[in-house]
Each structure stands twice: as C-alpha cells, then as structure tokens.
Amino acid sequence: MIIGVLELxxxxxxxxxxxxxxxxxxxxxxxxxxxxxxxxCIIPGxxxxxxxxxxxxxxxxxxxxxxxxxxxxxxxxxxxxxMAKSVLDNRILPLGLLDIRVNRNAYGRQIHSGTKTxxxxxxxxxxxxxxxxxxxPKILEVGNNVKILSDWKGSPIAVMDGHHIGINxxxxxxxxxxxxxxxxxxxxxxxxxxxxxxxVS
Amino acid sequence: MTKGEFDVKIGLAEMxxxxxxxxxxxxxxxxxxxxxxxxAVMALERIPADIREDGGIARMSDPAMIKEIQETVSIPVMxxxxxxxxxxxxxxxxxEVDFIDESEVLTxxxxxxxxxxxxxxxxxxxxxxxxxxxxxxxxxxxxxxRTKGEAGSGNIxxxxxxxxTIQAEMKKLTTLDQDEMMAFAxxxxxxxxxxxxxxxxxxxxxxNFAAGGIATPADASLMMQLGAETVFVGSGIFKSDDPExxxxxxxxxxxxxxxxxxxxxxxxxxxxxxxxLEMSEIPEGERLQERGW
Numbered sequence: 001m002i003i004g005v006l007e008l009x010x011x012x013x014x015x016x017x018x019x020x021x022x023x024x025x026x027x028x029x030x031x032x033x034x035x036x037x038x039x040x041c042i043i044p045g046x047x048x049x050x051x052x053x054x055x056x057x058x059x060x061x062x063x064x065x066x067x068x069x070x071x072x073x074x075x076x077x078x079x080x081x082x083m084a085k086s087v088l089d090n091r092i093l094p095l096g097l098l099d100i101r102v103n104r105n106a107y108g109r110q111i112h113s114g115t116k117t118x119x120x121x122x123x124x125x126x127x128x129x130x131x132x133x134x135x136x137p138k139i140l141e142v143g144n145n146v147k148i149l150s151d152w153k154g155s156p157i158a159v160m161d162g163h164h165i166g167i168n169x170x171x172x173x174x175x176x177x178x179x180x181x182x183x184x185x186x187x188x189x190x191x192x193x194x195x196x197x198x199x200v201s
Numbered sequence: 202m203t204k205g206e207f208d209v210k211i212g213l214a215e216m217x218x219x220x221x222x223x224x225x226x227x228x229x230x231x232x233x234x235x236x237x238x239x240x241a242v243m244a245l246e247r248i249p250a251d252i253r254e255d256g257g258i259a260r261m262s263d264p265a266m267i268k269e270i271q272e273t274v275s276i277p278v279m280x281x282x283x284x285x286x287x288x289x290x291x292x293x294x295x296x297e298v299d300f301i302d303e304s305e306v307l308t309x310x311x312x313x314x315x316x317x318x319x320x321x322x323x324x325x326x327x328x329x330x331x332x333x334x335x336x337x338x339x340x341x342x343x344x345x346x347r348t349k350g351e352a353g354s355g356n357i358x359x360x361x362x363x364x365x366t367i368q369a370e371m372k373k374l375t376t377l378d379q380d381e382m383m384a385f386a387x388x389x390x391x392x393x394x395x396x397x398x399x400x401x402x403x404x405x406x407x408x409n410f411a412a413g414g415i416a417t418p419a420d421a422s423l424m425m426q427l428g429a430e431t432v433f434v435g436s437g438i439f440k441s442d443d444p445e446x447x448x449x450x451x452x453x454x455x456x457x458x459x460x461x462x463x464x465x466x467x468x469x470x471x472x473x474x475x476x477x478l479e480m481s482e483i484p485e486g487e488r489l490q491e492r493g494w
Contacts (some may be wrong), residue, residue, distance in 0.1 A: 007219060008219070008456050008458075009218070009219045009220040009240055009456060010216060010217040010218060010219060010220075011216050011218055012218070013215075013218065013430075014215060030456065030460070037287065045215075045216050046216050046217075046218075046219070046220070046240065047216070047217075047220065047240040047241070047276050047277070048240075049275060049276055050220060050239070050240045050452075051478050052240045053236070053237075053238040054452070054456060057238075077216070078216075087276065091275070104275060105275060105460075108297075109210070109277075109297045110213050110277065110296075110297075110299040110300070110323060110324065111294070111297050111300055111322050111323055112262075113209050113212070113213065114205075114209055115208070115209055119471070132209055132212055133207070134209065134212045134213050134216060135213070135216075135277070136213060138382055153403065171211060173208065173212050192438070197489060
C-alpha cells in the first residue's frame with residue numbers, strides 16, 4: 001500500500017517520516033493526478049486558509065472527496081478542518097469527509113499552544129500519548145456515526161467517521177505512529193480492518 | 202524552558218513549511234496576502250526597501266497596527282523587534298503575536314548581545330549568514346532560522362550566498378571525525394552541543410527558511426531547491442506593480458518549486474518586479490546583513 005501526503009503547504013515532511021518508520025512507502029500529492037497512485041492519503045497540519053485556497057486553485061476538492069469514498073484519509077489539525085462537514089469560517093471550503101462541525105484556532109494563538117498527555121481509546125485498550133496542539137481547532141459537534149477516539153476538556157480531539165480519522169493535534173511531531181498504524185498498516189495489531197467494518201454495517 | 206516547550210515553538214515553524222510568509226504594512230495588504238495563500242504575515246510599519254530609502258531609526262511597529270492586522274487575518278501574525286531589544290519583545294509577547302523576528306532590518310538596540318529567547322513563550326526567528334551564526338541564535342532559543350540575504354534589495358544574490366554557505370558548512374560537518382569537532386565549533390563560534398547535533402542530523406535542529414531579496418516566483422523556486430523550507434517575501438510583493446498577482450504567483454512557485462512548468466506558468470504575464478539594487482550600489486556600512494553577529 002502506497003500512501004500519499006498532501007504537499008501543498010504544511011508539515012508534510014513529518015508525516016513522511018512516520019510512514020517511513022512504519023515501513024510504508026509514501027509519495028507527495030501535489031495535484032489530483034497524484035491520487036491515482038495511492039491507496040490512502042494524509043492531509044497534514046499547516047494553515048487551513050492556505051490549504052483551502054490551494055486545493056480550490058488546483059481543482060483538488062472533488063477528486064479528494066471521491067477518493068475518500070474508497071480510501072482512508074487521515075487529517076491532522078488543518079487537515080481535520082479541511083475534512084470537516086462544516087467550518088465556522090466561510091473562507092474554508094471543507095471536504096465533508098467527517099460529519100463534524102469545527103471552529104478554527106479555537107484554543108487561542110501560539111502562546112496558548114502546548115503538549116499534554118491524553119488518553120486514546122482504541123480496540124478496547126487505552127493508550128496514553130503526548131498531544132501537541134498548535135493554534136488548534138475545536139470540534140464543536142459530531143454526527144451520530146462518528147466515533148470519538150479521545151477527548152480533552154470536554155471536547156472531542158480525535159474522531160473516526162467510516163475509514164477517515166481527524167485529529168486536532170500533531171502525533172507526527174511527537175513521533176506517535178498509532179493513527180498511521182490504524183489506517184495504513186495492515187500488519188499492525190492496531191489496524192482498523194476495513195472489510196470487517198463494511199460487513200458489520 | 203523545557204524541551205517540550207521548545208518543541209512546541211518548533212512545531213509552529215513546522216506548520217509554516219512549504220509556504221510563503223509576506224511582509225505587510227496594513228490590514229489591506231494583510232488581506233491580499235492571506236487571499237493569495239500566504240501561510241503567515243509579518244506586520245511592520247515600513248517594508249525594508251522603504252526603511253533603506255528613508256533612513257533614520259527603524260523600531261518595533263505600533264501595537265495598534267499589529268492588532269489591526271491580527272483582527273483582519275486568521276493566519277499567524279509575526280512582528281519584528283530590534284536586535285537585543287528584549288523590552289520590545291516583551292511588548293510583542295503581550296500582544297500575542299505568533300512569532301517574533303529579532304531582525305537586522307530594524308536598527309539594532311544592542312551591538313553585543315542578542316535577546317535570550319528561551320525566556321519567552323512566543324517562538325523567535327532570527328537571521329543568519331552562516332552556520333556559526335545560525336547555531337548561536339538557536340543556542341539563545343531561536344525556533345526558526347532564516348537566511349539574512351540583503352533585505353529590501355530585491356537582489357537574491359546574498360540569500361543564495363547565505364543558504365549555500367550554511368548548507369556547505371553542514372555538509373562539511375557531517376564528514377568530520379569526533380576529534381575534529383571541537384576545533385570546528387571554535388572556528389565557527391558555535392555552541393559545541395549544537396555542532397554535535399547538526400553532525401548527527403545533517404541539518405539544523407530547527408526549520409531553515411529563506412529571506413532577503415526574493416522578488417519573483419523563480420527566486421522562490423531557487424531558494425527552495427537550495428534547501429529552504431519556506432520563503433519570506435518582504436519588499437518583493439508590495440514594491441512590485443501587481444502585488445495581488447505576484448503574491449499568488451510566488452505561492453504557486455513555492456508549492457511547485459520542483460515543477461519548472463508550473464513555475465513558468467506562475468511567472469507568465471507578471472508586471473514589473475521591484476527595481477532592486479546591485480550590491481555595489483549599497484555602501485558596505487549600509488548593508489543590513491552586517492547587523493548582529
């Protein structure tokens with residue numbers, strides 16, 4: 001399985017590093033043609049207004065939406081904002097891959113950014129992991145079919161909707177590979193097993 | 202300052218990678234920059250080209266102007282303080298700017314000491330002409346390094362010189378034996394622990410951006426190909442005849458810096474770039490890059 005990392009702007013390099021550590025081949029996605037080569041995709045952190053402008057300029061919005069119907073997508077921070085169904089900022093044209101409503105920079109400017117230890121629930125286990133939030137977005141509402149994987153101060157911070165995951169923090173900055181394993185590493189015991197899930201529903 | 206806190210500062214610099222940071226002097230310009238796809242703006246009263254022309258002492262911007270820009274755009278807002286002027290930096294911290302540039306573009310306040318940046322919660326970016334200078338600034342707490350180039354010149358030659366110098370010195374460092382490293386650190390005037398770290402990583406421990414003289418989409422592509430991870434464009438955009446189109450074009454060229462066809466498209470049909478200055482036209486005492494050490 002080759003995974004694409006959207007390289008319009010942001011911390012894409014850190015995601016390539018995590019995938020390499022897991023032994024997963026990764027390639028840059030700079031235009032919608034690049035999606036043909038991959039079976040999963042990451043939308044990294046960065047500036048969501050910049051990402052939205054560039055995705056629109058390069059006509060990537062619809063191709064990523066339809067790619068998402070068949071393949072898993074992981075979004076961190078700005079990536080989570082782009083994957084939401086609704087964003088409290090009309091400058092963002094979201095992809096609607098996650099049935100959530102988000103607010104950008106809801107925890108404040110850089111001076112309020114930081115790393116905390118959070119609990120993450122997955123397959124009956126609880127993982128204690130560092131979560132670095134940088135000018136982080138807040139998830140205000142989630143749809144009925146959205147699974148909350150982790151919350152902090154009363155709001156969800158990691159969610160799963162079908163085969164997509166969105167997180168408001170940056171596991172890639174703390175060398176946390178759990179989310180990448182869940183979506184992209186079939187050899188890992190943490191892998192989400194897409195087919196089973198489809199059979200159940 | 203714990204390692205975790207320093208990593209959070211570097212984290213924001215990571216988020217700015219692959220993007221363009223633009224100098225702006227008003228809320229209107231900030232809006233143009235954001236709409237063009239800038240990943241951050243640098244709020245300042247006069248762009249470097251005008252500081253150079255007007256002369257006089259260049260200081261931190263009026264907080265009212267910085268606040269207005271913060272209210273206008275949602276991307277990170279950076280602001281400059283004078284080298285060594287930690288009181289200006291304290292003021293910028295209370296304004297909650299996202300990054301402070303301790304910048305040679307402003308008139309230095311201290312000819313000997315730079316700010317001890319570890320004391321601040323806001324991350325700092327500093328300019329450098331070579332590896333020693335970059336590591337001294339990181340030692341003081343800078344979470345991002347940019348080439349100094351020659352700000353306000355519209356001439357890329359100095360930014361290229363500084364980026365190539367830093368890259369060449371890092372390459373050399375990775376070939377040294379352990380017993381040669383102390384002499385290298387002494388020669389560079391760089392903290393020994395950081396010299397060891399660069400030898401191991403083969404790159405700076407913080408993101409390395411380009412600044413100082415970038416005026417065209419091709420300039421942006423050149424700096425990215427030389428190893429810059431993001432570009433700052435100062436006078437290049439709002440001193441040109443078509444700021445909006447040029448701002449967009451520089452963003453496109455930075456995203457697609459390896460795709461010459463796309464950079465060619467971005468370069469097509471732009472109006473005049475800023476006029477710019479030959480280095481020989483700038484008397485040695487007036488070169489901004491000589492400020493700081």
